[in-house]
Amino acid sequence: MAKYAFYPGCSLETGGIEYGMSSHAVAEALGIEFLEVPDWNCCGASSAHMTDHLLSLALPARVLALAETLPVNEMVAPCAACHQRFAAVEYELQNEDLRRKVNSLLERPYTGKVRLRSYLDVFANPATLEEIRKKVKRSLKGLKVACYYGCLFVKPPKLVNFVDDPENPQAMDNIMRVLGAEPLPWPYKTECCGASLGMTREDACTKLCNDILKIAKDSGADCIVAACPLCQQNLDMRQITVEKKYGTQYRMPIPFFTQLIGLALGLDPKVLGFKKLFVDPVMVLRKVGAA
Numbered sequence: 001m002a003k004y005a006f007y008p009g010c011s012l013e014t015g016g017i018e019y020g021m022s023s024h025a026v027a028e029a030l031g032i033e034f035l036e037v038p039d040w041n042c043c044g045a046s047s048a049h050m051t052d053h054l055l056s057l058a059l060p061a062r063v064l065a066l067a068e069t070l071p072v073n074e075m076v077a078p079c080a081a082c083h084q085r086f087a088a089v090e091y092e093l094q095n096e097d098l099r100r101k102v103n104s105l106l107e108r109p110y111t112g113k114v115r116l117r118s119y120l121d122v123f124a125n126p127a128t129l130e131e132i133r134k135k136v137k138r139s140l141k142g143l144k145v146a147c148y149y150g151c152l153f154v155k156p157p158k159l160v161n162f163v164d165d166p167e168n169p170q171a172m173d174n175i176m177r178v179l180g181a182e183p184l185p186w187p188y189k190t191e192c193c194g195a196s197l198g199m200t201r202e203d204a205c206t207k208l209c210n211d212i213l214k215i216a217k218d219s220g221a222d223c224i225v226a227a228c229p230l231c232q233q234n235l236d237m238r239q240i241t242v243e244k245k246y247g248t249q250y251r252m253p254i255p256f257f258t259q260l261i262g263l264a265l266g267l268d269p270k271v272l273g274f275k276k277l278f279v280d281p282v283m284v285l286r287k288v289g290a291a
């Protein structure tokens, strides 16, 4: 059984609760074990790296150090923003001097023993894909999806340590194919949705969301599949503002990729948190015979 340290971050227990619900349900169905990091703290993605460099490294380094108390070799962070902060720590703390400085702030030193694994890769690696294929009970045939990776999971390649094409990633597309869905070729897979500008530059953020929603719709997508709670929330909740400003009507459901895996495995949509989505996903559920 694959076993990973699991870092939920703030989002998976708040705005992205359905990502957490579906992640745990799907992991259980696939025999993957997620062990929550004990006494984890915020990774600091939202502000620490803009205010204090050492703090921005110490926050995620503390989490990785605590993950070392678990019987695992790898840790996952389903939130792309968190993932990138942990990736930054792994990259920057190769520098011995910096590692000493950061460790002087921690009760338990970071040693690098537990490595960060991309959350997408947990499901998109060949062995898990095969396991999913064997367990599909409700094919998503007929569902056209635009896989949206956002800008943090796959870029910059030397930092995130994710073996995929940073401009045209395939991990989520491969998962969708195994589920029976049709991943569309579309050009905005890794365009930034501006989630971090949501408060300070709402105008810019609204435009970025509109661009992504428009291209997905023009490409024929039934839904945009997300892999990050910040992107998902941005594209899902901001649609009313976008539609008002641009005089359009997208009504585009934004499910998490783990919710779609769960649907295909035959799990109850309630367990997967479909009701928590802002734009009603009923059209998606109907299309695959789950509503």
Ligand code: SF4
Pocket (backbone or CB within 6 Å): 008, 009, 010, 011, 042, 043, 044, 045, 046, 047, 079, 081, 082
């Ligand atoms: S990404 Fe943001 S919300 Fe998620 S744990 Fe890190 S700081 Fe908190």
